Amino acid sequence: MNPRKTRLAEFISAFTLFEIGSTTLFQIGAEAKQDAWLAMTLAACVGFLLLMLHLAIFKRDPKRDLFELCRHYFGKVLGNLAVIIFGAYFAYEASRNLRDVGELAAYMLLNRTPLFIIMLLCILVIANIIRYGPHAAFLLMLVLLPFIVFSYFLLISMIFGVGLPKLENMEPILEDGLGPVLKVVPDIISFPFAQTVLFLVFFPMVREEKGIEKSMLIGYTSVAIFLILVNHMNVLVLGTKLADTVSFPLLQVVQLIELAEIFERMDILFVLVLFIGLGAKLLFFYMGAVKGFSNLTRTSFKKWILPIGIAIYALSFASPNFTHHLWVGISVVLKYYPIIQIGLPALLFIVMLVRNKQRTREEEQMDNS
Template identity: 30%
Template sequence: MEKAKISASQLFILMVLFELGTSILLPMGIGAKQDAWLAILVGMISSFLLFFVYHRLYLYYPNLLLTQYTQEILGKFIGRILAFLYILYFAYFAARILRDFGELLLTFAYPDTPLFIANALLMLVIIYTVRKGIEVISRSGELFFIFMYILAITGFILIIVSGLIHVTNLQPVLEKGIFPVLKVAFTKTLYYPFGQVIVFTMILPYLIHSKKAKMTGLCALGLSGINLAIIMLINISVLGVTLTERSQFPLLSTVQSIQVADFLERLDVFFMFALIITSFIKISVFFYAVVIGMTSLFKIKSPSRMTYPLGLVILFLSMTIASNYQEHFYEGQKVVPLILHLPFQVVIPLFLLTVVFLKNQETRSRVMKNFKNSSRK
């Protein structure tokens, strides 16, 4: 670990921007049709339970990264293998989000630019930022947070003024009952984006006041969940279920629909700023977890030495992760949740917590037994 500390407010801002990430771009929970916003809220509430698991592990090992306490819990051999798998998991999603960013940038503004160039430009900035450490990433988040919400509030006001919102598109609520909502929540929205907060097990040890970790995490998950639910409410009320479902980037389509007084239109730049800010923060957090994880796992003294080679790996992985965007999107929706999210976000953390709990129970029993024996003597 580097010698750095972040405040609870910085952690909160990082988590909110991280959760928004590329989630604001995609039609989240649209499998629940007009109840997509409900699927997001159910996923958010369910993620509180996951965060309790991550936080409990943090309480047992407040000064260790996830890649370190796996070795404490399961032993050096198995623990190191699991730690390396988590590093690969974080690297894979850094590459996925970088690919999302590049694809949207080309679709939106630069159709003739090679994907590699778009991804490389952002990755160079991220490498520089991560090289400076977690404190610089946190301060960058503080600067972007205010700007992000100014954009969001302005955009929301313009959408209302434009008269684009049609509440009837959100009706009927729960047309087919609660089951479709629960299905989408527990197969999609719980894992992406909320379950990805597991990456912050690599950042929590840097928190100045460890007692504030639980409340900070829950508030960040709550705010980001409400924000994402509002975004989907707006998308569906403006575009309708069918267009939202068919659109690759429904929020972009919504913003492009804004027209005020026949002169204030084509406000795609709002969307562009939001895309750059949230993608930058989310990739930076994942990439930082990769760098600091590799540093701790292989006992490398200077984390900054790892940024350039690992950054190139992330960049080339983003190019080879899928042959086209349709394949990339399909993998993210159908394959990744069960193959990667479920074990790494739910199964393994629960297993680790169970092992730690049993170890502590055994230790307490041994101590009590020794105490009773000494008392009799």
């Protein structure tokens, strides 16, 4: 893999686009109805703690990425198993994002093009970017971020400008108590906030280690606030029932924008923004999987681009239709993700602390002798 170090600005841009990713495509915490914003806020706070955990792991051993850390601290057998689990998780998440891209394109733009063609073209484009290495991917994110920020700012301004949000849709607050809110918090933690575990793969690539912690925490907080705002805006405009029913709620909201008979097809801009967000998430999950299996087999990074790409493409057809795809993502896999996203990193950190204490004691005994 390309060993070039990336600048902090490029890295934060990639992190920001990754976190936004496909999150705005769906209604997060829909079961909490008008209190979804509260559920997202609680989940974001837990995600903040998880990010601090990831940064603590990085600070204790900044030269090793996630896979090298697993092999070094868990030992050969358990370490390789952890590498396989993380690599498979990243590949599966990439396949889900690929399916989202294909379904969105087929729904909005290319309804006469077969889904397998759309997704094949998408995976080929992403694979070609990965072929140039992480540095090229980070540079691309730096270029795309200003466009994404401006586009979302424009869309949100127009939604509020034409008076679509209705504050009465957020009442009554906590109508059924905290039960429905707490019920959906674990799922929201898993998607999207706990997905930051992926960046343990990329932390060692950053050139400026000193400013990474502050920048990451500021970036995460900004994105979390943005996602909570956008998610709640769906409720304010559509109401709880419609926001939960439609496949792409924010797209439905954007299609309601009509301003002076000039700005009427803002949904095209939103779809373009979504493609970039989905592409960013697919890109980094794909790259993480390639890096994992390259590390596992001690072979070249580029040799795994094609096999992993084929696996991602095949996995994207695991569901016969988009409804089943969403059901699997919400009702099945999210229940097991905390083991990978929270359990394994926490165990890794504990093992690191124990190993470091043992090393310190051994050094003290040697000094005393």
